[in-house]
Amino acid sequence: MSRDLDIKVHHLTRVEGHGNIVVNMKDGVLEKAHLSIVEPPRFFEAMMKGRSFREAAIITSRICGICSLGHQMTSLVTTEDALGLEISEQTVLLRKLLVHGATLQSNILHAYFLAAPDFLNVGSVFPLIATHKDVVLRALRMKRLANDIADIVSGRAVHPITPVPGGFSRIPEKAELLEIKRRLLEEGLPDGLATIETMKSLAGAIPQFERETEYISLKHPDEYALYQGDIFSSDTGATPVSNYLDVTNEFVVHHSTSKHAKHHRSSYFVGALARWNNNHAQLGEEALAAAEAMGLKPNCYNPYMNTIAQVVEAVHCILDSVRIIDKLIDRGLKNEKPNQSPTRYGRGVGSNEVPRGILFHDYTYDNKGNIIKANCIIPTGQNLANIDDDMVKLVPELMDKSKEEITLNLEMLVRAYDPCISCSVHMLEVDFIE
């Protein structure tokens, strides 16, 4: 079919970054299909240079209101790697609890407020308040529970203050943890199960589109990896986090101020669907049952199913948080002081799975404990090339649809990746050549 198509979706925002979808087809030949990112560069290195190891995590947690905890946790493990700071098992458990809270919050917000309006074709979350008030209130209740986990463990929900290099400056009380456990079981679990039912009812509206790609996530020997592990590629297997530059291979494209990434193919996928594809066997039976109920199968190549993988993870985070709290209490909470005595100075690399995918920080410290070099590669940046490759395959498959329908499908595709354009900290200034 020969067809001309010219789609430009421009979005303006007050504070945060934004992306534009550009599709250009002439006489049925696709000339252009990509997500262009237009935001001023962030200069992560300039922001971090000269900062002491005590400040680094606080600064990075302020990069983004949505991803603050992910940056903070990754900053801490990076500093500890660089300075040779050993941390206790209790610190690891408390951090995992924090990561679960942040993952639960972000995944739920994405599923309810960004993806569900797509599946119901209502444009935004606001029409849902009138028609599905109980569902919106459930989403806010789950966000609040996740926030309260962060509040109790980290001192403050959005910009956590007690997690510091080497440990925690304050250890939560046993009674506080037991109260969170009670709410996880009495509030979180029923809400999680109701979320599965809601998503099940919407599953028919999820576009059927498949493109197999390379899936990259962390992998941990003992558990579904969210905090620490090795880098794992569905194409090439495991490699240590210290080799991340061999995986990310960032490159500049003309249509985006954010760098793109590629590894074994022209692009790769990071995020909940990559974690599911690589690590689903390590989930508990409840999370696996949730996946089955919502139609998510192992080796799923439909990017729109990322939202469903996020909901599966939300169930996992609720239940695994209960297990972590039990473990912390069984061990007995110890009033430990953080270990802040460096045993070396130099370079450290850290990585965690944050809600949107694998995140890397890389710092070099001088012998006074101040940063002289810093790098950060965020999940959304790693997904950009994959989104473009999806668009190139998707647009020709939609040729029998109207321009409006094609636009909506492309917007839904971008939203399915749950992008954090605001976090695209690793940017260059690029002159656009059209």
Next chain:
Amino acid sequence: MTALTVIGVGSRLRGDDAIGPLVIEALAEQTDSQLELVDAGSDALGILEYFEGRDHVLVVDACRMGCKAGYVEAIDPAQVDLILQKDPLSLHGLGLSEAIKMAKSLNLLPHDLKIIGIEPESIQFNGSLSAPVQRALKMVVNIIHDELNRVKQLVEA
């Protein structure tokens, strides 16, 4: 017992957008048991959690009002149209306007809610507070003290 809740919204890394958190920091130096202070950072949706069970709430944020930089206005959200952010591609589309619109539809708005808006000069990343907004900071702190006194009298009466 809390009489007045003040919520600062904004990113400390984005120039004048830091005004919300910085006002909270300035107020924290003078503790008053009847004043509840919240630094919501740039998680605007998080402010909904501080609406419940509160009668008197102030939200402090940098606002584009088309005025001179440093201009301060107490905005009653019921009286104005808050412009929604047109970013349907990411969760960042849920900003302060969206949070307040959502609270309105869900009947979660405190009966006395005002936004103290400060016109920014620049919200460039990694910038510091501009001179006009630095001057506005003191004015905002004074407005909040007056408001606290007014609310205390209301609560006592």
